[in-house]
Amino acid sequence: MSGLVMKRIILIFLLVASIATLSYYQFVYANDDEPSIERLMNNRKQKRDYDNLFDDHLYKSFTIEFSEVEFQSLLDSMQAYFDLYGTYQDNTMHKVTLTYNDGEDNSFSIEEVGFRTKSNTSRNLPLTYDWRDREVYHQTSFQLQFDATFDYPNNSNEYEILKSREAFNLSQLNFEFCKTFDSEFDEAMISEAYSYYLYEQAGVMVSNASYGVVYFKIEETLIGFGFYTIIEPIDNEFLKKNFSSDLLGDYGDLYKCTDTSGPADLGMAYEGLIGINENELNERYSYSLKNNTLGGSRTHFDSLTNLIEVLDNSSYFSLHQDEIIDVDHFIRALAIGFLIGNTDDYRYNYNNFYLYFNVYTNKAVFIPFDLDNSLGFGKHQDLTFMYGVNYPLQASTDQFAVLVNRIFENDENITLYHMYLEDFATNLFTFEAFNEEFLIVKSLYQDVLINENHLGNQVFSLRNSEWYFNTKRENVLAFLELESD
Amino acid sequence: MAKKAFLLSMFLVLFFITGCDFLSQSTNTTETSTLTSTTTTSATTSGELTDSTTLEEVDQSYINLFDDQVYKKFVIHFSESNFLKLINDMENYYDEFGTYRDNTIQEVDIEYTDSLGNIIVLNEVGFRTKGNIFSRDLPVIKDNSGNIIGYQQVSFQLEFNDTFDYLENSTQYKELKERRAFDLEQLNFKYVNPGDSGIVTESIAYDLYREAGVLTSATSYAIIYFDIEGTEVPYGLFLLQEPIDDVFVKRYFGRDQDGTVGDLYKCVWQNFGPANLKDDYMPIALGVSDYNDGYRKTYQLKTNKDTSNFSSFITFVDRLNDTSVINYQNILEQYIDIDSLLRAYAMGFLIGSPDDYRSDANNYYLYFYEGKAVYIPFDMDQSMGYGWDPYGNHGLNLDVLNYPPAQSYIGDQSNLPMAYNVLEISEFEETYLTYLIEFTNPTNPVFDITKYIEKFNLIKQLYETELNAENHLGITYFSTTSRNMDISDYYEQKSEWARERAIYYIND
Numbered sequence: 001m002s003g004l005v006m007k008r009i010i011l012i013f014l015l016v017a018s019i020a021t022l023s024y025y026q027f028v029y030a031n032d033d034e035p036s037i038e039r040l041m042n043n044r045k046q047k048r049d050y051d052n053l054f055d056d057h058l059y060k061s062f063t064i065e066f067s068e069v070e071f072q073s074l075l076d077s078m079q080a081y082f083d084l085y086g087t088y089q090d091n092t093m094h095k096v097t098l099t100y101n102d103g104e105d106n107s108f109s110i111e112e113v114g115f116r117t118k119s120n121t122s123r124n125l126p127l128t129y130d131w132r133d134r135e136v137y138h139q140t141s142f143q144l145q146f147d148a149t150f151d152y153p154n155n156s157n158e159y160e161i162l163k164s165r166e167a168f169n170l171s172q173l174n175f176e177f178c179k180t181f182d183s184e185f186d187e188a189m190i191s192e193a194y195s196y197y198l199y200e201q202a203g204v205m206v207s208n209a210s211y212g213v214v215y216f217k218i219e220e221t222l223i224g225f226g227f228y229t230i231i232e233p234i235d236n237e238f239l240k241k242n243f244s245s246d247l248l249g250d251y252g253d254l255y256k257c258t259d260t261s262g263p264a265d266l267g268m269a270y271e272g273l274i275g276i277n278e279n280e281l282n283e284r285y286s287y288s289l290k291n292n293t294l295g296g297s298r299t300h301f302d303s304l305t306n307l308i309e310v311l312d313n314s315s316y317f318s319l320h321q322d323e324i325i326d327v328d329h330f331i332r333a334l335a336i337g338f339l340i341g342n343t344d345d346y347r348y349n350y351n352n353f354y355l356y357f358n359v360y361t362n363k364a365v366f367i368p369f370d371l372d373n374s375l376g377f378g379k380h381q382d383l384t385f386m387y388g389v390n391y392p393l394q395a396s397t398d399q400f401a402v403l404v405n406r407i408f409e410n411d412e413n414i415t416l417y418h419m420y421l422e423d424f425a426t427n428l429f430t431f432e433a434f435n436e437e438f439l440i441v442k443s444l445y446q447d448v449l450i451n452e453n454h455l456g457n458q459v460f461s462l463r464n465s466e467w468y469f470n471t472k473r474e475n476v477l478a479f480l481e482l483e484s485d
Numbered sequence: 486m487a488k489k490a491f492l493l494s495m496f497l498v499l500f501f502i503t504g505c506d507f508l509s510q511s512t513n514t515t516e517t518s519t520l521t522s523t524t525t526t527s528a529t530t531s532g533e534l535t536d537s538t539t540l541e542e543v544d545q546s547y548i549n550l551f552d553d554q555v556y557k558k559f560v561i562h563f564s565e566s567n568f569l570k571l572i573n574d575m576e577n578y579y580d581e582f583g584t585y586r587d588n589t590i591q592e593v594d595i596e597y598t599d600s601l602g603n604i605i606v607l608n609e610v611g612f613r614t615k616g617n618i619f620s621r622d623l624p625v626i627k628d629n630s631g632n633i634i635g636y637q638q639v640s641f642q643l644e645f646n647d648t649f650d651y652l653e654n655s656t657q658y659k660e661l662k663e664r665r666a667f668d669l670e671q672l673n674f675k676y677v678n679p680g681d682s683g684i685v686t687e688s689i690a691y692d693l694y695r696e697a698g699v700l701t702s703a704t705s706y707a708i709i710y711f712d713i714e715g716t717e718v719p720y721g722l723f724l725l726q727e728p729i730d731d732v733f734v735k736r737y738f739g740r741d742q743d744g745t746v747g748d749l750y751k752c753v754w755q756n757f758g759p760a761n762l763k764d765d766y767m768p769i770a771l772g773v774s775d776y777n778d779g780y781r782k783t784y785q786l787k788t789n790k791d792t793s794n795f796s797s798f799i800t801f802v803d804r805l806n807d808t809s810v811i812n813y814q815n816i817l818e819q820y821i822d823i824d825s826l827l828r829a830y831a832m833g834f835l836i837g838s839p840d841d842y843r844s845d846a847n848n849y850y851l852y853f854y855e856g857k858a859v860y861i862p863f864d865m866d867q868s869m870g871y872g873w874d875p876y877g878n879h880g881l882n883l884d885v886l887n888y889p890p891a892q893s894y895i896g897d898q899s900n901l902p903m904a905y906n907v908l909e910i911s912e913f914e915e916t917y918l919t920y921l922i923e924f925t926n927p928t929n930p931v932f933d934i935t936k937y938i939e940k941f942n943l944i945k946q947l948y949e950t951e952l953n954a955e956n957h958l959g960i961t962y963f964s965t966t967s968r969n970m971d972i973s974d975y976y977e978q979k980s981e982w983a984r985e986r987a988i989y990y991i992n993d
Contacts, residue, residue: 086654124656130609131592131649132564138656183646183665385740 039111040161042146049106050169053210053230056193056437058103059444060212060230062175063222064115064144065097071127071218078117078125085282088123091116093148098167103444110167112158114148117141122179126216126225137216137223139177139455143233147171166237174231175214178457179372186377187461190441192229194434195340195371201428202336202420204329205242205367207232211441213448226456227445234354234367236291245359252359253303254290261286263350265400268312274301290354303357307364308402317406321413325364325403331413333366334404335420339429339472341388342374347401348388366403375434376468387464389471393421393479418480425476431469438462547668549601550705550725553688553940556600556947557707557725559674561612561643565714567591572633575614575623582779585621588613590647597666600947607666611647615640615673617753624711636711636718638676638959642728646670665732673726674709681871682964683972685940687724690836690865692940696931697832697924699825700737701861702727706944708951721959722948729850729861731788738854747853748797749788752842756780759846759895762903764806771795787850797853805902814910821903822859827913829860830904831920835932835979837880838868843904844875844891860903869937869979870970879970881978885921885986886914914990921987925980934976941965941972 052058066074074094081090093114101107117123117140124140146167152159167173178186189211196209209232214225232238239251255274257264262273264286275285276293287304310317310324321327337345345368346353352370357363373379382388394408394417407413442460449458549555563571571591578587590611597605614621616639626635645666651658666672677684688704695701705725711718727733734746752760757770760783770783773790786793804820807813817823833841841862842849850861866872870879875891886908889897898905908914924931945963952961965972 082652082655086652088656124659128657130657131567132594132608134608136608136657138660140656180663183663183670 037157037161040158040165042110042165042167044108044167046166046169049167052102052104052106053168053173054208054232056197056210057440057444060100060102060210061215062212062228062230063099063101063215063217064142064225065099065217066094066115066219068219070094070096074115074117075125075127081282082125087120087282088117088125089120089279089282089284091279093145093150095150096144098144100167110146112148112150112162113167114143114145114150116143116145118143118174119176122176137225137455139226141174141176143172143174145172169237170232171237172233172235174233175212175228176231176372177226177228177455181373181378184377185457186372187457187459187463188375188377188438188465189227189445189457189460190434190438191375191377191465192372193231194437195342195374196231197437198340198424198428199333199336199368199371202332202424204333204336205365207234207238207369211445213445213454224449224452224454226454226458227449229372231369234290234369239291239356243356243358243365250359251291252357252362253292253301254357255301255304255355256288256290257346257351257353257355258286258288259349259351260284260288263400264346264353265350266308266311266402267400268308270305270308274304303362303364304355306362307355307357311402311406314406314409318410321406321410323361323363325366327407327413328416330366330403330407331417332420333368334407335417336424336428337368338391338393338421339424339476340371340374341376341468341472342368342371343382343388344370344373344379347404350401376464387468389468389475393418393476393483418483421476422480425473425480429469429473431466434465434469435462438465544668546603546605546666549599549603550667550672551703551727553705553943555705557705558598558710559707560596560710560712561720562594562596562712563591563612563714567593568711568713571612571614572623572625578779584618585614585623586616586618586776586781588776590644590649592649593643595643605666607645607664609649609661610666611642611644611649613642613644615642615675636720636958638679638721638723640673640675640723642671642673644671668732668736669727670732671728671730673728674707674723675726675866677706677722677724677960678866678872679960681866681968682960682962683869683871683937683941683968684722684960684963685937685944686869686871686972687866689937689940690838690868691726692936693836693932694829694832694862697828697920699829699832699862700859701863702729702733706948708948708957719952719955719957721957721961722944722952726863729787729863734788734852734854738852738859745792746788747855748786748793748795749853750798750851751785751787752847752849752851753781753783753785754845754847755783757783759892760784760842760849761846761895761901762802762805762842763900764802766802771798797856797858798851801851801853801858805906808906813906814912817907817910817913820857821907822854822857823907823913824916826860826903826907827917828920829862830908830917831924832932833862834883834885834921835924835983836865836868837870837975837979838865839873839875839880839891840864840867843901844888846890846895846901869972870975871968874969879975881975881982885918885983886990918987918991921983922991925984925987930980932976932980934973937972937976938965 053060077092078088078090082088093116096113096115097109097111098113099107099109117126119141122141124138126138126140128136128138130136146165147163149159149162152162176192178189193209193211196206199206210230212228212230214228216223216225234254236251239254243251245251261284262269264273270287273286275283275288276296276298277284277288278296287301289298289301292298307324310320317324334347337347343349344351352368354367354369356365356367376387382391394414438460446458446460448454550557574589575585575587579585590613593610593612594606594608595610597603614624620640622637622639624636624639625633626637628634646662646664648658648661651661675687688706691701691704704727707723707725709720709723711720729749731746731749734749738746740746754760757767766783772782772786772795774782774785784798786795801820804816810816830843833843839845840847842860848862848864850863852859852861876883876888890901895901908917941963949961949963
């Protein structure tokens, strides 16, 4: 009896051991060739990560990890695009791993994130070779796409997970480096993010923005890529956060408006300027529809063309302005934009704004973006090189910014504009507040940039910002006083 | 059997649970190890990047560069092939045009160090030789078989923003185009004239002009080494000269109200004759020079090359030469920055370069600022009792007002309208004489020998030992007395004579 029991025990033990061994090897085998799908998931608390990401007083670092093959593929695809079109605006997505660290001890990695370079003028090959064949790294603006699905088949588990994956409560995240203009860096470093902050404080819907230091890790080589402004993209996620959908969950049309194929002045000469960008063919439009594109097949752009048509009819616009556009929002944008002094904007250069059309009413909302030529720095249309500090309150550079002209044809609008100018100049637009933010950001990043010899500007300087803030503010208040007399 | 199946399934469940634990543990480990790796490796990033620049403010690096108190050293790194290409290009140019004035740019790396502890390393900088027909030579000495048997000094220029053959809009093009060093796009290096043991003559001449209220380049000195693929050539002491270009005019004049800068012309005696500013110049003498043509224009536009119609210069020369108008003095005042011109004439007379506008219709720039021509002298190595001596006794016996051009080719003084016509006007003449008196005031002279001696001693102290110890090319001997003329004699005699004559004419 006891022998039979022993036999059974041995048999069971052998059986279990065999199964366990087989299972273990199967697991190891599976882990090698078929990595767990869980690696692609991001189960972190999105809202908290979003808040940390845009907390300017937290130190943040982003390490973008490439395989050597993937990095070379990035270079090759950009160079091929340049060879074809004379620009690096290739948007091919490349796989990277993002590792995020912040001052709150949040550290996490996300695998298989999409990486592409971004922008036109600030888009660079991240690596070139000089005359002695040495590696030279270059800062470039770029975008991370957390929902990129790469070549995964759309019935695969990977595709299903990735297509709706978010990080920081975002599908994508933009990174812009501090560019040079006329051989000078914007040594204040915070100008663009601070300009976004000023818009937001003025009640204008804009992207959230903050700062971080970026590393590229190519296999085992780590390169300090420098200080970056991180900017929330204006995309479907942005619409979800800021607007209501219809009952089906759909949103209205969103257009990105730039001076790409002609001035985005909202004037009647819009033929050929509206469309859906075809990046692979290097076809880009000044008014580029960013959603509801019907897979790129949409050919009517009524929401925008209707707006342009009614803007052409001064008397109609005057009577119906509040049905056509969010006037208060636009006037707030004009007022704070005037103080910020970005003359690469719609008002002065017919450039750099989005228009969102309400899904039910088609009422337009104006959303400015790209604020790196601001606060006394950068490319300016002000030919006196005084960064617009002496500009009259209402004037455009010329009279082609149709929407601005229509708004200023109405005295009530001008009164409201003046009221906002006075409010913002008095309560919001101060050098002291800018300097406070500057000192905090400097204390967070400057030593790291210097000690690790990062690319780009390393030493923070207030440059002409005190002059700019004070002169602009004083001039605006003086102009307002003159107008009230 | 059922028992066995139950037991087996229990084990399987147990194993599955264990496997899940392991799986999730495995993910955590990966995350931790990635983060650790990031922190560790980031600490080693420093120093891996190429093309590092100083962390100092750019303007401060400019100030340091032209601070004579600061010892400065440049090492210019050539590849062997680029150095040979430099020579080949110059020889080919000589074969074609009979001079070595080839401006083909070669890539070099540079390393700057100074006594303040600043180090600036710049890779992929443009290098070209510099100088006129007589002063530009090969940087090497060859034997009759064409073998390099030694090196010789030649003036050169570094171009920090050269884009070489990179395509416009390419990353390299954009980055290099925007690059500056020392807050400059370019920097000129001029070897110290080997016969002038006073060493600092040219730099002092620039200083004197600037002290007299005449705009011209900032200068200083540096010791130069060539490194040709590991072969070090101690290349000698060089004058650093701030180029007179668009950066220069923006620095000193700012931009015009329309955001642009004015037209800047380099005016030199070249293939089409002296830059005398007479209105009979050949049309081809005015324009944008291209060294590939094998000649240089007399009046070379240096800014607004794509946009200017040359009207600023043409109108100016027309007005200058039209003495028939009733209000000629007003016209001159309208078209020339008279005060700075008269200051320049006064200080130029004291410096005594026979190769300037007033003597030789040569070596100056005209910058058109708000409609007026501003005279900017350059190239002063034949000065203060050294070098070319067309007048004899280094011009010490020249009268302050009436002296002929240095070369008979020019004819008489009236062929230099910007000097003759201007000084013919009594008010301008008097101002000129007043400046001469002011600059030679014995109690507080601008034209002051002590400044020369101080600078001489400073540069001697900073560089003489190294020049001799490292067996540098060029002049290594410092002496204010063993030159063509003892510098003290020159200052004393020139100052006394100029002052005496100026007072005489004023009182006349």
